[in-house]
Amino acid sequence: MCWRFKTMWAAVMVLRKEALDAEIISNRAVASDIYRLEARGALFAQAALPGQFLQVYINKPDLFLRRPLGIAAVDEKKGTIAMYYRVIGKGTAALARMKAGEVVNCLGPLGNGFSLAASRPLLIGGGMGLAPLLFLAQRFLGKAAVLIGGRNKAEVFWTDFFAPLTRHVFITTDDGSAGKKGFTTSLLPVLLQEYRFDALYACGPEIMMKKIATIAAEEAVPCQVSLERRMACGLGACLSCVIDAKDGGRKKVCQDGPVFWAQEVFG
Ligand SMILES: Cc1cc2nc3c(=O)[nH]c(=O)nc-3n(C[C@H](O)[C@H](O)[C@H](O)COP(=O)(O)OP(=O)(O)OC[C@H]3O[C@@H](n4cnc5c(N)ncnc54)[C@H](O)[C@@H]3O)c2cc1C
Numbered sequence: 001m002c003w004r005f006k007t008m009w010a011a012v013m014v015l016r017k018e019a020l021d022a023e024i025i026s027n028r029a030v031a032s033d034i035y036r037l038e039a040r041g042a043l044f045a046q047a048a049l050p051g052q053f054l055q056v057y058i059n060k061p062d063l064f065l066r067r068p069l070g071i072a073a074v075d076e077k078k079g080t081i082a083m084y085y086r087v088i089g090k091g092t093a094a095l096a097r098m099k100a101g102e103v104v105n106c107l108g109p110l111g112n113g114f115s116l117a118a119s120r121p122l123l124i125g126g127g128m129g130l131a132p133l134l135f136l137a138q139r140f141l142g143k144a145a146v147l148i149g150g151r152n153k154a155e156v157f158w159t160d161f162f163a164p165l166t167r168h169v170f171i172t173t174d175d176g177s178a179g180k181k182g183f184t185t186s187l188l189p190v191l192l193q194e195y196r197f198d199a200l201y202a203c204g205p206e207i208m209m210k211k212i213a214t215i216a217a218e219e220a221v222p223c224q225v226s227l228e229r230r231m232a233c234g235l236g237a238c239l240s241c242v243i244d245a246k247d248g249g250r251k252k253v254c255q256d257g258p259v260f261w262a263q264e265v266f267g
Contacts, residue, residue, distance in 0.1 A: 019057070019107040020044070024100050025080060031157045033087045034128075035096050036072075039104060042079030044071070049113030050136035051226055051259040054083070055234040057105040060094045065232050066107060067091045068254075070132035070203075084131040110234050111258050114224055116140070118199030122147060122191065123166075124184050124212055129204030130158045132226060136201060137165040145170065147191065149184035149208065153177040168195075185211040192219050199223070202262075213262035223262040229253040 022039035030036050044054065048071045055066035073082040087096050098104065114136050121140055123133040126149040137144045145168035150156040152175050159178075162169050171179025172187050180187050185208060191197070192215070202212045203226040216223035229241035236255035245251045246267055251260070 018043070019055075019105050021103045022081070022106050024098055024102050024104060026100055027096070027098055029096075030084070031154065034084060035087065036082060036084050037095065037098075037104075038080055038082045039106075040079055041081045041106060044081045044106065044109055045074040045076050045079050048074050048081065048109040048135070050116075050139050051113035051132055051224075052109035052111050053132070053234070053258065054081075054106040054108035055110060056083075056095070057107070058091055058094045058098075059103075059105065063091055063094060065091075066234065067095070068110075068231055068234055070128075070135075070226075070258075071109060072131040072134045073138060074135065084128065084134075086128050107234065111254055112256065114201055114226075114259050115199070115222075118222075119143065120196060120198045121145070122195070122197040122200050124149070124188065124200060124202045124204070124208075125158070126150065126184065126204030126208050127155070129202075129226070130162075133201065133203055134158075134161055134165065137162055140165075142167060145191075145195065145197070147172070147184050147187065148179075149173075149204065150178075151175065183211075184208060185215065188212065188215055189219075192221065197221060202226070209262075210266050213266040216262055224259050225262050225265065226258045227253050227260060227265065228258065 022041040025038045027037045053068050053070045057066045069083040072084050121144045124147045125133045146162045146166045147170040148156050149172045156171050200216050200223040202209045209225040231241040231254045232238040234254045236252050241253035242250050
């Protein structure tokens, strides 16, 4: 009875996209200006799909709008979620000052996640785009490979986080200080020939994702991309994140995405 009630309650909360307080367990720097925040949030941990995000409310004067952050890991048993964020403005700076034991109010999980229908997936990320791909790697249970791109060795610190979750970690850096010199998009055609990946999942700079979409189309490999737009509500109401879709219509990144099939958004 108790178990049934709990399950029903979880379903109701998820359908209502409830905003819930999540107690911070840890909030620590993992690289220059990049933090990992882990918080208690059993309902988020149960409901979240890779690619979805939370709208995080930072309870400080003048920070009215919630900040969207991708879910980077969940632990269903412990009932915890983790997010990685780069300090770029006053919201993320305030978040970085928060300590274990304090509470952040989170709304979600929001948006559509990645498809898990692949047996040889390749995840491709640059910068903070790698954060949601970590959760995707976790859900692929060791089947996925990852291609990490960065400007230099310091930017590909993600390697350590992906190594336990993936079969292969490929690295490119612009300056050649780690992995292969060049962009992810230069190495991708070679990897597709060698490993015959059956799906690509990209998150990072839009120019990178567009190029990946082109390569995927040429090689006839299904490809999903995760887009980022400034958004206020995250619920499809404010329309600040609307984009033009390739079918001539409009899509809301918060609600129709942030994950799209590449051909929906890139020509
Ligand atoms: C679906 C989604 C998932 C994201 N996941 C991550 C993540 O996992 N890690 C991470 O570091 N960043 C992520 N971002 C970007 C992150 O939301 C912004 O960096 C953050 O909101 C900046 O807030 P700020 O107050 O520090 O910056 P400010 O520039 O002071 O923000 C001012 C306002 O603009 C909004 N804003 C600013 N930049 C962005 C942006 N790039 N995208 C959306 N809204 C923005 C803020 O929410 C705020 O309302 C994501 C964005 C989206 C849309």
